[in-house]
Amino acid sequence: MPDEQAxxxxxxxxxxxxxFQVCVVRWDHPSTPSSEWIPFRKWKTAPxxxxxxxxxxxxxxxxxxxxxxxxxxxxxxxxxxxxxKICQSCAEQHLGVCY
Numbered sequence: 001m002p003d004e005q006a007x008x009x010x011x012x013x014x015x016x017x018x019x020f021q022v023c024v025v026r027w028d029h030p031s032t033p034s035s036e037w038i039p040f041r042k043w044k045t046a047p048x049x050x051x052x053x054x055x056x057x058x059x060x061x062x063x064x065x066x067x068x069x070x071x072x073x074x075x076x077x078x079x080x081x082x083x084x085k086i087c088q089s090c091a092e093q094h095l096g097v098c099y
Contacts, residue, residue, distance in 0.1 A: 005066070008077055009056055010037065017044040020055045022065050025079025031099065033079065038065075 008023040020041040026034050041047075041055040060066050060075065068075050069087035071094060082091035091097040 005060065005075065005077070008065075009059070011047065011052060013046070017042060018046055020047065020052065020059075022059045023077070024065065025077050027079065040065075 009021070010023075011018060011020045013019075019039050020043075021037040022040045024036045024038055026036055028034050040059050043051070047055070063078065063084075065078055066075055067078055067081050067084065067087075069081070069090055070085040071090040072087060074087065076087045080088050082088050082095070082097060086095070088097075088099055092099060
């Protein structure tokens, strides 16, 4: 099964250690998304796969970063939500919203 949220995570080495970051999609203008990488967890040493998975799961459960659409029940980056409960795709398909 492909990991649809994988592109929203990265872990980078910094001068202070390691930073696990989550991408937040922003809409600067209509039809013009941008990405902002938000530090979510920091470690002094390189994280092992279990630590990365734990950080990823914690981020996936935060509404600041991801939300589940009440119509299609899919998990979406918060920046791809029409509002707090409906994703942009469902808003287009069911509410007549045009993005």
